[in-house]
Amino acid sequence: MQNYVVMGVSGCGKSSVGTAVAHALGGQFIDGDDLHPPQNIAKMAQGQPLTDADRAPWLEQIGQTLCMQQDVTVIACSALKRRYRDIIRRAAGQQVTFLHLSGTRQVIESRMAARTDHFMPLSLLDSQFAALQQPSQDERAITVDIDQPFDVVVAQILTQING
Known part of the structure; x- marks a missing residue:
């Protein structure tokens, strides 16, 4: 069984991509929020x-939460810093693959501006980018550029998972 954390700054699409990936893998999605x-x-x-x-x-x-799951589980969580990902890995007690949704500030800002149902204000975007540490080579991570159609983003993640 494998667990995944869809990570990235607010507005990058963690919930929607995570839901699609979980569905494709026959697993469950949990919104870390x-x-x-x-x-x-x-x-x-x-x-x-x-x-x-x-x-x-x-x-x-x-x-x-990952540790308690019996099936494939995908959780959305910003996991912006290496030490945050280390806490998650340690608490999970098992292998976790991070799915990093990477995008420019301009792409993310336009997505956040279009949202009306989320507690995270656009004013915190700069602090999110300042905190973001890209996954290192020694971390189990898949990074995908989100500045492309949604279906392509999901397909690229699934290809790398199943590759």
Whole structure:
């Protein structure tokens, strides 16, 4: 059994891509935003970036949730820094592949501006890009450029997973 974390800055398409990948793999999708403690959501909704102390219990919860699954599971989680991904891997207690949805600030900004149903304000985008550390060669990760049609993004991920 394999678990995946769809990662990237807010607005890159983690939920929609994660749902499609999970469906194609016959697994389940979990939105990591649903695992945030209420105080984190309130803080972000007020335009305040989370601190590492705010994130730590959430990242542990992401990993523990992966650990408890019996089937292929895809969780959306920003996982912007290497140490965040390390927390998730450690808490999961098993192999995790990160699916990095990579895009330019301009692409992400246009997507975020079009959203009306999300707690993350556009004002936090710069802090997301400042925090982003690309996955290293020694991490199990697949990186895909999101500046292409949705179906192509999903197909490229599936090709690399099944490759």
